[in-house]
Amino acid sequence: MLPEAALESAHLIGRLDRLVRSGVAVEGLNPAQWEALRYLARANRFSRTPAALADYLGSTRGTVSQTLIALEQKGFVVRSQSRQDRRSVDLALTRAGAMVLKRDPLIGLAGDIATATGGDAAPLLATLQAILAAAIARNDGRAFGICHTCRHFRRNVQPGAAAPHHCALLDEPLSEADSADICVEQEAA
Amino acid sequence: MLPEAALESAHLIGRLDRLVRSGVAVEGLNPAQWEALRYLARANRFSRTPAALADYLGSTRGTVSQTLIALEQKGFVVRSQSRQDRRSVDLALTRAGAMVLKRDPLIGLAGDIATATGGDAAPLLATLQAILAAAIARNDGRAFGICHTCRHFRRNVQPGAAAPHHCALLDEPLSEADSADICVEQEAA
DNA sequence: CAATTGTAGTATCGACTCGATACTAATAGC
DNA sequence: GCTATTAGTATCGAGTCGATACTACAATTG
Numbered sequence: 001m002l003p004e005a006a007l008e009s010a011h012l013i014g015r016l017d018r019l020v021r022s023g024v025a026v027e028g029l030n031p032a033q034w035e036a037l038r039y040l041a042r043a044n045r046f047s048r049t050p051a052a053l054a055d056y057l058g059s060t061r062g063t064v065s066q067t068l069i070a071l072e073q074k075g076f077v078v079r080s081q082s083r084q085d086r087r088s089v090d091l092a093l094t095r096a097g098a099m100v101l102k103r104d105p106l107i108g109l110a111g112d113i114a115t116a117t118g119g120d121a122a123p124l125l126a127t128l129q130a131i132l133a134a135a136i137a138r139n140d141g142r143a144f145g146i147c148h149t150c151r152h153f154r155r156n157v158q159p160g161a162a163a164p165h166h167c168a169l170l171d172e173p174l175s176e177a178d179s180a181d182i183c184v185e186q187e188a189a
Numbered sequence: 190m191l192p193e194a195a196l197e198s199a200h201l202i203g204r205l206d207r208l209v210r211s212g213v214a215v216e217g218l219n220p221a222q223w224e225a226l227r228y229l230a231r232a233n234r235f236s237r238t239p240a241a242l243a244d245y246l247g248s249t250r251g252t253v254s255q256t257l258i259a260l261e262q263k264g265f266v267v268r269s270q271s272r273q274d275r276r277s278v279d280l281a282l283t284r285a286g287a288m289v290l291k292r293d294p295l296i297g298l299a300g301d302i303a304t305a306t307g308g309d310a311a312p313l314l315a316t317l318q319a320i321l322a323a324a325i326a327r328n329d330g331r332a333f334g335i336c337h338t339c340r341h342f343r344r345n346v347q348p349g350a351a352a353p354h355h356c357a358l359l360d361e362p363l364s365e366a367d368s369a370d371i372c373v374e375q376e377a378a
Numbered sequence: 379c380a381a382t383t384g385t386a387g388t389a390t391c392g393a394c395t396c397g398a399t400a401c402t403a404a405t406a407g408c
Numbered sequence: 409g410c411t412a413t414t415a416g417t418a419t420c421g422a423g424t425c426g427a428t429a430c431t432a433c434a435a436t437t438g
Contacts, residue, residue, distance in 0.1 A: 005309075066424075117316060131305040
């Protein structure tokens with residue numbers, strides 16, 4: 001038997017997200033476009049590609065391609081051909097893209113969360129992370145967790161170097177900044 | 190300064206909802222249609238109208254009208270003219286509508302919540318309710334809270350009657366079932 | 379190394395969604 | 409009664425999204 005509070009909580013998560021999405025058109029960006037900008041602001045360099053973004057959004061490459069066209073036309077994203085793989089495209093936020101994220105409607109919800117939790121959102125965050133992990137496992141999705149929590153992460157393999165850490169999956173050096181971003185390849189340790 | 194955990198929690202709420210919405214097409218219902226069915230299953234008799242649903246969804250009457258046309262064609266909802274106000278339309282779930290809600294994709298998320306909270310989702314629920322209250326206040330929205338928590342609710346005004354309670358705003362008798370449903374007019378006590 | 383198979387991304391089409399506008403009908407206020 | 413307001417619908421057009429087909433490149437296989 002499913003506890004009533006669990007189902008009610010699921011309802012409320014939907015309502016909260018709907019509230020955010022319905023107040024979104026201010027900057028002329030739709031929900032998918034906001035999500036893409038947020039993703040690109042937090043993804044490490046292995047993860048800033050259309051395919052990874054499509055995985056993250058639970059969408060298709062075709063749909064994401066259109067989202068990216070729109071964002072590029074607005075000047076918030078630039079696409080460039082990858083050097084490693086010339087089929088692939090590197091995505092990056094422009095300065096304007098980073099600026100518009102300062103007016104992300106999600107910040108309003110974050111303020112409400114801070115208010116409602118009295119400033120300590122850590123327990124809520126931990127619970128939500130556990131829920132997301134369960135939901136992702138059930139849907140065979142990718143976690144898009146933080147690089148340094150990954151089972152392929154090797155800390156401080158080159159001490160003192162600009163990129164002291166290492167990814168054992170991609171065999172690539174990792175800077176401190178890399179290791180704090182989310183990664184399309186991340187798997188729990 | 191906004192705590193990092195609050196913003197991250199806001200992110201996760203968005204991701205959870207997106208996961209639910211992306212696995213939705215199973216029954217041939219889109220996210221707005223699911224939300225409408227959920228609402229009608231939980232709304233008291235004053236609240237089962239297109240206008241109240243539009244408020245709830247943060248949408249417009251025109252858009253909701255189309256959602257309702259689709260749901261009526263699928264046989265999940267019936268519309269009938271209101272007796273009190275002949276401009277108004279009463280909405281009701283059909284038996285098929287109630288049945289399809291047993292396959293609501295939100296139930297999957299509720300299961301994940303039950304798993305992640307170890308079966309006691311009450312603290313999470315309380316936090317989410319507080320967040321939603323803050324978000325609604327900020328957006329000048331309606332709360333759609335439970336009838337008996339309303340400042341217009343008068344308990345047991347007609348003891349022993351089938352509808353013992355009373356709404357002081359609408360001046361209408363309220364059954365036990367009425368008072369447990371959500372209401373478009375609800376205001377915190 | 380040539381041929382095959384697989385992958386990254388884009389273009390395009392069609393069904394659908396949604397907000398805006400305009401409209402009808404009914405209620406409320408004066 | 410006359411006007412203003414409200415409930416709901418119809419319709420249009422911009423935009424979204426998934427599906428399909430395609431190009432270009434990479435990886436694999438023999």
